[in-house]
Amino acid sequence: xxTAKTDIVxxxxxxxxxxxVGSEALMEALRRGESLLxxxxxxxxxxxxxxxxxxxAFRAADFMPPLKARKFDRCSLLAVVAAGMxxxxxxxxxxxxxxxxxxxxxxxxxxxxxxxxxxLSGYFASGxxxxxxxxxxxxxxxxxxxxxxxxHKLKGPNVxxxxxxxxxxxxxxxxxxxxxEDRADIILTGGVxxxxxxxxxxxxxxxxxxxxGAGFGEGAGILVLExxxxxxxxxxxxxxxxxxxxxxxxxxxxxxxxxxxxxxxxPHRAEQISLSGTAGFDKWLLERLPDGPxxxxxxxLGRSLAMGGLSLAALILMLKPGSPGLHLASSPEGPYFSxxxxxxDPVQS
Amino acid sequence: xxxxxQKRIAITGLGxxxxxxxxxxxxxxxxxxxxxxxxxxxxxxxxxxxxxxGAQVRDFDPRDYFSRPDLGRLSRVDQLGLIAAGExxxxxxxxxxxxxxxIGVCMGAGASGMLECEQWLMQTMAGRKARPSLLRGxxxxxxxxxxxxxxxxxxxQTSITTACSSSASSIGxxxxxxxxxxxxxxxxxxxxxxxxxxxxxxxxxxxxDPSPCSPFSLGRQGISLGEGAAFLVLEDEAEALRRGAQIHxxxxxxxxxGEAYHMTxxxxxxxxxARLMLQALERSGVSGAEVGWVNAHGTGTPLNDVVESKAMKxxxxxxxxxxxxxSTKGLTxxxxxxxxxxxxxxxxxxxxxxxxxxxxxFRGADPDCDLDYCHLGPKKSAARVALxxxxxxxxxxxxxxxxxxxx
Numbered sequence: 029x030x031t032a033k034t035d036i037v038x039x040x041x042x043x044x045x046x047x048x049v050g051s052e053a054l055m056e057a058l059r060r061g062e063s064l065l066x067x068x069x070x071x072x073x074x075x076x077x078x079x080x081x082x083x084x085a086f087r088a089a090d091f092m093p094p095l096k097a098r099k100f101d102r103c104s105l106l107a108v109v110a111a112g113m114x115x116x117x118x119x120x121x122x123x124x125x126x127x128x129x130x131x132x133x134x135x136x137x138x139x140x141x142x143x144x145x146x147x148l149s150g151y152f153a154s155g156x157x158x159x160x161x162x163x164x165x166x167x168x169x170x171x172x173x174x175x176x177x178x179x180h181k182l183k184g185p186n187v188x189x190x191x192x193x194x195x196x197x198x199x200x201x202x203x204x205x206x207x208x209e210d211r212a213d214i215i216l217t218g219g220v221x222x223x224x225x226x227x228x229x230x231x232x233x234x235x236x237x238x239x240x241g242a243g244f245g246e247g248a249g250i251l252v253l254e255x256x257x258x259x260x261x262x263x264x265x266x267x268x269x270x271x272x273x274x275x276x277x278x279x280x281x282x283x284x285x286x287x288x289x290x291x292x293x294x295p296h297r298a299e300q301i302s303l304s305g306t307a308g309f310d311k312w313l314l315e316r317l318p319d320g321p322x323x324x325x326x327x328x329l330g331r332s333l334a335m336g337g338l339s340l341a342a343l344i345l346m347l348k349p350g351s352p353g354l355h356l357a358s359s360p361e362g363p364y365f366s367x368x369x370x371x372x373d374p375v376q377s
Numbered sequence: 378x379x380x381x382x383q384k385r386i387a388i389t390g391l392g393x394x395x396x397x398x399x400x401x402x403x404x405x406x407x408x409x410x411x412x413x414x415x416x417x418x419x420x421x422x423x424x425x426x427x428x429x430x431g432a433q434v435r436d437f438d439p440r441d442y443f444s445r446p447d448l449g450r451l452s453r454v455d456q457l458g459l460i461a462a463g464e465x466x467x468x469x470x471x472x473x474x475x476x477x478x479x480i481g482v483c484m485g486a487g488a489s490g491m492l493e494c495e496q497w498l499m500q501t502m503a504g505r506k507a508r509p510s511l512l513r514g515x516x517x518x519x520x521x522x523x524x525x526x527x528x529x530x531x532x533x534q535t536s537i538t539t540a541c542s543s544s545a546s547s548i549g550x551x552x553x554x555x556x557x558x559x560x561x562x563x564x565x566x567x568x569x570x571x572x573x574x575x576x577x578x579x580x581x582x583x584x585x586d587p588s589p590c591s592p593f594s595l596g597r598q599g600i601s602l603g604e605g606a607a608f609l610v611l612e613d614e615a616e617a618l619r620r621g622a623q624i625h626x627x628x629x630x631x632x633x634x635g636e637a638y639h640m641t642x643x644x645x646x647x648x649x650x651a652r653l654m655l656q657a658l659e660r661s662g663v664s665g666a667e668v669g670w671v672n673a674h675g676t677g678t679p680l681n682d683v684v685e686s687k688a689m690k691x692x693x694x695x696x697x698x699x700x701x702x703x704s705t706k707g708l709t710x711x712x713x714x715x716x717x718x719x720x721x722x723x724x725x726x727x728x729x730x731x732x733x734x735x736x737x738x739f740r741g742a743d744p745d746c747d748l749d750y751c752h753l754g755p756k757k758s759a760a761r762v763a764l765x766x767x768x769x770x771x772x773x774x775x776x777x778x779x780x781x782x783x784x
Binding site: 127128131132136137138141144145147148149151152153155156159160161164165166167168169170171173174175177178180181182183184185186187188189190191192195198201202205208209211229230233234235275276277278279280281283286287290333361362363 | 425426476477478481482486491495497498499501502507509512513515516517518521522525526529530531532533534535536537538539540546550553557573574577578579580581582632633634635636637638639640641649652769770771772773
């Protein structure tokens with residue numbers, strides 16, 4: 029059954045993906061429903077026939093001076109820009125609110141690894157003289173969220189999480205709880221990820237390039253979560269409200285039904301369903317879903333570990349005011365998340 | 378501040394596998410006697426670096442703990458984590474009391490399986506065919522997934538990756554997961570191991586001391602890296618008492634936040650560190666007067682130690698000199714993603730033993746670090762409450778408020 033709406037609402041969002049920069053570009057891609065994945069250049073994997081979805085339309089120079097952009101890794105660039113867009117969408121003006129009450133909790137899968145590879149490659153090629161200290165600070169997975177917090181002066185809760193294809197959903201749960209606990213008034217949450225050649229080579233080496241490593245994408249989907257009372261007080265527009273968030277880490281052998289019942293209690297009503305991670309492959313989960321139109325952004329924008337941010341943004345954009353939506357995310361062998369959202373403003377709808 | 382009423386979060390299981398002790402009893406002995414684990418590192422070639430020392434887990438043959446097929450799947454960081462997690466879960470005996478779906482895992486991660494990935498990259502760059510399984514630990518969530526699989530923990534799972542504050546955050550977040558009823562028991566902590574990436578990286582930033590690190594001392598030159606894993610099992614106190622569990626202590630509360638200042642340098646006034654220490658106390662319902670001592674982040678870098686000392690003065694005011702600010706990194710090395718959990722463990726052990734650990738490797742008094750750091754030896758203490766600070770790249774900060782058991 030759907031649970032009551034919580035006191036947490038969504039007042040803004042942003043999206044950067046292979047569809048382009050901005051939520052309008054995301055919506056247009058969803059309307060068209062055509063794959064935006066492109067061939068991976070043959071020289072990267074030494075063979076053809078593979079696809080990826082780079083956010084080619086994203087140019088950092090459109091948002092900041094090139095010299096400044098150089099100090100960030102690509103994941104950080106995506107996060108810094110997407111966070112700024114989300115704050116703007118939520119009409120949160122830097123300096124107008126207490127910065128210690130605004131936080132950021134992001135899911136990030138491969139953040140920092142590209143920098144780590146470059147850093148180590150320098151060392152393996154040239155010894156200690158090949159080390160580039162400039163690269164090292166951005167090898168940490170939290171570089172993207174932390175750089176976004178530095179750029180936008182967000183001093184509230186600041187956490188980065190990764191948990192396979194449910195990294196953004198795990199972040200969403202944490203952000204929601206932080207607001208419930210009054211650790212902040214506003215939290216930016218969602219996911220950011222990049223795709224780069226060595227990552228695909230690793231997938232190929234591990235035999236995953238034609239399995240769950242196929243068709244990876246990159247981008248950022250960031251939501252602005254806020255306590256409803258806070259949003260009302262500052263007269264913010266509410267685009268959705270949050271219902272229950274359910275999760276299990278994995279299915280216990282011999283107790284599948286108990287796990288399923290916790291994840292997807294029946295009966296459940298949803299007028300729009302979004303699938304994320306590998307949920308589209310999990311027939312046993314799909315069979316339990318309520319009727320209703322489904323959207324899986326992976327065939328359109330590529331799959332990534334933190335794609336849940338973009339998937340949630342897509343669901344919110346498609347939800348009519350007052351209508352219930354369900355977001356289902358999974359990873360091979362877990363974890364699993366299902367999240368209830370309701371379109372529009374809970375007061376008006 | 379409107380604080381959601383919290384259940385009291387009991388710590389019912391402890392486990393550690395580190396250079397300073399391969400289980401809780403041996404770690405306790407090392408902490409009591411101040412036996413530093415910092416020494417030569419031979420896990421990889423350290424000759425190119427100004428500093429060749431660290432706190433490496435020694436005399437560790439994974440075959441003593443894992444089957445051959447398992448060893449092919451587990452990175453070093455997975456192995457350390459699985460052993461420490463196993464000790465904590467056995468200590469708590471929580472597994473047989475709850476549905477697997479009511480027990481989760483929430484851990485802090487750092488370099489993760491980078492040690493093995495480095496071998497893959499090095500061999501590939503040399504044109505050799507590298508074993509694909511070396512890449513299994515490339516993502517920081519691998520260890521928590523392995524732990525959940527091994528011990529059939531089927532509740533919420535996550536891996537926090539906020540560099541050096543990762544595992545402190547995992548303990549705070551784990552307490553939240555119990556407080557809001559999402560889980561009945563949670564395994565939280567962290568695991569991290571030495572790697573060429575972190576060893577060369579910190580050396581390239583010139584923040585590694587060629588001698589064992591000497592937090593808050595005159596002439597300190599930086600950190601000594603370390604490795605290890607530490608885990609706690611958390612439960613609602615009422616449930617723990619109902620099932621007759623042993624209670625080692627409590628997570629009274631925590632604060633998590635960012636400085637929004639710089640990726641590597643701490644905010645120099647200490648105001649943000651102080652803000653989060655105060656917030657942690659407020660959220661715990663603990664006054665500054667109740668805090669007996671603080672387990673510092675205390676890396677031994679010149680700037681960090683001064684900033685943390687400044688923050689102490691803002692938090693404790695005139696009483697600051699009476700609240701020892703100690704660092705256990707001279708014992709354990711800086712365990713990065715596992716540091717917060719290893720230090721939470723040290724804090725709990727010391728509270729239980731009624732002592733304040735010594736900050737090792739004193740080289741002389743620094744006029745900019747003018748508090749009590751227990752440089753000359755451990756102190757007896759009847760304190761019930763201590764703070765444990767973790768500061769990280771990116772300005773990520775987590776402060777835990779811990780107490781010993783009531784017994």
